[in-house]
Amino acid sequence: MKDLLSWDQTLFKDSELFELDHVPEHFLHRDAQLQALMYCIRPAFGGSHPLNSLCIGAPGTGKTTAVFKIFEEIEKHTPKIVPVVVNCQVNSTKYAVFSQIFKKLVGFAPPASGVSFKKVFGEVAKYLAEREKVLVVALDDMNYLFYENEANEVLYPLLRAHETHPGARVGVVAILSDTGVPHILDPKVESVFLPEEIKFPQYSSGEIRDILSNRAKLGFYPNVLDNSVLERITEHTSALGDLRVGIDLLKRAGLNAERRAGRTIVLEDVESAYEKSRLVHLSYVMRALKPDEKLLLGLIVDSPQSNSGELYEKFHEKTALGYTRFYEMLNKLGSVKLIDADFTGKGARGRSRVVTLRYQPGEVRARL
Numbered sequence: 001m002k003d004l005l006s007w008d009q010t011l012f013k014d015s016e017l018f019e020l021d022h023v024p025e026h027f028l029h030r031d032a033q034l035q036a037l038m039y040c041i042r043p044a045f046g047g048s049h050p051l052n053s054l055c056i057g058a059p060g061t062g063k064t065t066a067v068f069k070i071f072e073e074i075e076k077h078t079p080k081i082v083p084v085v086v087n088c089q090v091n092s093t094k095y096a097v098f099s100q101i102f103k104k105l106v107g108f109a110p111p112a113s114g115v116s117f118k119k120v121f122g123e124v125a126k127y128l129a130e131r132e133k134v135l136v137v138a139l140d141d142m143n144y145l146f147y148e149n150e151a152n153e154v155l156y157p158l159l160r161a162h163e164t165h166p167g168a169r170v171g172v173v174a175i176l177s178d179t180g181v182p183h184i185l186d187p188k189v190e191s192v193f194l195p196e197e198i199k200f201p202q203y204s205s206g207e208i209r210d211i212l213s214n215r216a217k218l219g220f221y222p223n224v225l226d227n228s229v230l231e232r233i234t235e236h237t238s239a240l241g242d243l244r245v246g247i248d249l250l251k252r253a254g255l256n257a258e259r260r261a262g263r264t265i266v267l268e269d270v271e272s273a274y275e276k277s278r279l280v281h282l283s284y285v286m287r288a289l290k291p292d293e294k295l296l297l298g299l300i301v302d303s304p305q306s307n308s309g310e311l312y313e314k315f316h317e318k319t320a321l322g323y324t325r326f327y328e329m330l331n332k333l334g335s336v337k338l339i340d341a342d343f344t345g346k347g348a349r350g351r352s353r354v355v356t357l358r359y360q361p362g363e364v365r366a367r368l
């Protein structure tokens with residue numbers, strides 16, 4: 001037992017750097033997005049309404065991290081702005097979102113039941129107006145509010161707070177983990193939301209290499225990771241386009257090396273780690289699919305090499321949805337890298353594209 005626990009052989013200088021919720025000190029290749037966010041929030045420093053913004057991009061492109069970095073800065077510089085990040089995957093109702101805001105302002109959460117939304121909202125707005133504070137709410141993974149049909153319900157009171165409670169100033173940073181399909185808001189919400197769109201494109205291989213190399217330098221002891229191994233990790237990460245995969249790979253490959261008492265990480269450590277790390281992306285993406293998208297994915301799982309025409313027939317039979325929706329969803333599943341759908345034909349082959357699942361059917365089924 002004593003031997004098993006002697007960690008003097010560890011390769012990790014600071015294992016915290018390989019945790020997915022770690023907010024990195026060095027946030028590379030996102031200056032334009034950070035500047036755009038700051039531009040939107042800047043009016044709040046003078047006590048005015050911030051501009052609303054919409055951060056949009058695929059999973060693992062740094063959206064959440066960018067907002068955390070900006071909010072950290074704001075909190076350091078002024079007590080006049082109160083930034084709140086609400087994780088909408090966990091807080092997917094109007095009441096839950098406003099409870100989080102209330103908690104940040106007042107220091108404790110309102111009771112989970114027995115208090116009306118109106119009361120909680122009223123307290124929040126009153127607090128802001130009386131203390132002359134500007135609230136900036138980031139709705140992280142706001143997709144979940146759309147699935148629960150709560151997006152309009154949450155945005156409307158936030159955006160109209162200054163009308164119902166004069167002096168209350170609120171800005172919204174909406175964070176959407178998405179690619180193709182637009183989310184539609186009520187016109188009355190849309191007309192007051194008017195966000196500045198901030199795009200988070202996928203990182204290039206070079207950028208991924210840079211970011212992972214920096215992480216490894218800080219997290220591992222010197223000479224643990226050589227360039228050829230970093231290169232392999234970069235390739236695996238680029239293939240899925242999700243930086244989470246790369247960070248998880250660094251961690252698991254390091255642990256694999258330690259397990260065999262190695263002093264450096266070798267390619268085999270990476271390959272065996274990849275079996276698990278690639279599922280990080282799968283789980284993350286699948287959690288955020290809508291019911292209809294899951295249904296379509298289920299059909300693809302049942303026949304992993306199908307033709308898009310046949311697939312549409314089955315899909316239409318089950319959902320009564322038309323070809324346009326089907327086509328949008330197919331594109332979405334392709335852009336989050338769950339399937340390959342031979343997108344090169346640009347419609348020339350029309351309905352006869354071959355749709356291939358990029359994971360083992362069992363791996364996907366287990367998450368449906």
Ligand SMILES: Nc1ncnc2c1ncn2[C@@H]1O[C@H](COP(=O)(O)OP(=O)(O)O)[C@@H](O)[C@H]1O
Nearest residue numbers: 020024027028059060061062063064065211243
């Ligand atoms: N530009 C970057 N520099 C350093 N680390 C990054 C960068 N972008 C993303 N990361 C890391 O990648 C992971 C995923 O980033 P995250 O901000 O959660 O992505 P998203 O919210 O777009 O899905 C996090 O662990 C984060 O620390």
Ligand SMILES: [Mg+2]
Nearest residue numbers: 063064140141
């Ligand atoms: Mg995120």
